[in-house]
Amino acid sequence: MKTLSHRTLNIAPSLTVAIDTLAKQLLAEGKDIVSLGAGEPDLDTPENVCKAGIQAILDKELRYTAPTGILKLREAVCAKLKRDNNLSYSPEQIIMTSGAKHAVFNSLAVLINPGDEILIPSPYWVTYPELVQWMGGTPVFIKASAKNQFKISPTDLEKAITPKTKAIIFNNPCNPTGAVYSKNELDALTQIITKQDLYCISDEVYEHFVYDGDFTSIASLKGMQERTILINGVSKSHSMTGWRLGYKAAPIEIAKLITKIQSQSIHHPSNIAQYAAIEALNNLDFVHSMKNAFLKRRSYMIHRLRTIPNIQIDTPPGAFYLFASVDKLYGKQSPSGHTISNSSDFCKYLLEEEGLAIVPGLAFGDDSCVRFSYAASEETLQKACDRFEKGVLNLKDK
Ligand code: PMP
Numbered sequence: 001m002k003t004l005s006h007r008t009l010n011i012a013p014s015l016t017v018a019i020d021t022l023a024k025q026l027l028a029e030g031k032d033i034v035s036l037g038a039g040e041p042d043l044d045t046p047e048n049v050c051k052a053g054i055q056a057i058l059d060k061e062l063r064y065t066a067p068t069g070i071l072k073l074r075e076a077v078c079a080k081l082k083r084d085n086n087l088s089y090s091p092e093q094i095i096m097t098s099g100a101k102h103a104v105f106n107s108l109a110v111l112i113n114p115g116d117e118i119l120i121p122s123p124y125w126v127t128y129p130e131l132v133q134w135m136g137g138t139p140v141f142i143k144a145s146a147k148n149q150f151k152i153s154p155t156d157l158e159k160a161i162t163p164k165t166k167a168i169i170f171n172n173p174c175n176p177t178g179a180v181y182s183k184n185e186l187d188a189l190t191q192i193i194t195k196q197d198l199y200c201i202s203d204e205v206y207e208h209f210v211y212d213g214d215f216t217s218i219a220s221l222k223g224m225q226e227r228t229i230l231i232n233g234v235s236k237s238h239s240m241t242g243w244r245l246g247y248k249a250a251p252i253e254i255a256k257l258i259t260k261i262q263s264q265s266i267h268h269p270s271n272i273a274q275y276a277a278i279e280a281l282n283n284l285d286f287v288h289s290m291k292n293a294f295l296k297r298r299s300y301m302i303h304r305l306r307t308i309p310n311i312q313i314d315t316p317p318g319a320f321y322l323f324a325s326v327d328k329l330y331g332k333q334s335p336s337g338h339t340i341s342n343s344s345d346f347c348k349y350l351l352e353e354e355g356l357a358i359v360p361g362l363a364f365g366d367d368s369c370v371r372f373s374y375a376a377s378e379e380t381l382q383k384a385c386d387r388f389e390k391g392v393l394n395l396k397d398k
Pocket residue numbers: 039098099100101102125171175203205233234235236241245246
């Protein structure tokens with residue numbers, strides 16, 4: 001047989017998705033698994049949103065829509081961006097996508113020419129580098145360390161820029177670290193981004209999960225809206241992961257290119273999900289109460305993890321993840337005689353011997369850490385901490 005696409009053969013599958021799929025499969029087989037793997041809120045989609053979806057079916061809103069999505073929803077996105085981010089967009093600049101992940105995909109497709117360098121602050125969400133490579137670009141990582149609260153500085157940014165740099169992917173609040181940039185910090189970065197004439201993809205899916213301080217969209221800063229593709233969605237804010245509904249707001253010429261791609265590919269996301277999303281975007285009560293619940297869960301997890309030897313964790317100000325440093329455990333041996341050499345070995349050990357699914361930091365570009373999602377019930381978090389603690393304590397020096 002002839003060789004399949006090199007471009008596709010050469011990228012890695014999503015490890016977060018792989019771990020979530022495996023954990024769900026083991027659970028379905030009746031295994032005793034606790035999963036803090038995927039970043040997926042445990043609460044059900046709010047009832048008013050479900051009812052809007054059901055009503056759309058009853059109203060027979062079941063035909064093709066425009067590739068950008070239905071006008072009423074794009075107007076609701078414009079109203080949301082004005083209300084929450086003080087940003088003015090027209091509905092022609094808004095495109096609905098099948099989840100925010102698809103919005104990242106489309107954005108990179110319109111930006112990248114072969115060889116373009118795309119800056120990615122690291123640790124990063126697992127999907128960015130693979131999609132950059134898939135589009136023929138080169139990911140260039142800017143390392144952000146725990147001692148700087150996992151945030152990059154203007155000097156770090158400046159050093160990473162070359163004549164080939166095309167854009168930066170900015171994820172604020174950040175998955176996996178929970179880092180949140182203040183307005184002043186963003187201001188300093190945007191001076192360089194505008195001076196160097198870079199595009200910016202701003203992934204803001206965790207916008208509503210900022211526990212300490214305020215959220216500022218980078219697109220709202222001077223000179224940024226005309227170079228930013230702003231990405232958001234309802235997966236996290238309204239616990240709608242399976243509805244697959246995201247969106248982007250972009251300068252009009254970019255929006256037109258994305259519309260062209262969309263018209264030749266998925267055409268548009270589900271009409272039913274679009275009607276449900278109108279209801280979601282117009283009402284933030286649900287996300288506010290979910291945020292309060294997450295705040296308590298974050299405190300519980302931090303409190304528990306800090307009592308476990310060899311685990312280092314600072315309180316992250318945003319998102320719903322904890323990115324804990326576990327490298328002091330490397331070199332130790334599991335009860336079954338396996339040496340733990342890296343974050344993958346450690347997570348494999350926890351899954352196989354303790355029935356706990358968490359994600360190795362390697363997936364996010366930092367092998368010294370592991371990621372916990374605390375978007376899970378208190379009972380699940382308690383079990384997860386018990387298993388994690390036991391797993392760590394059972395490791396012995398060789
Ligand atoms: N961006 C980030 C940073 C994420 O963590 C995720 C994970 N869900 C997404 C985008 C994609 O979200 P979705 O496709 O479910 O809207």
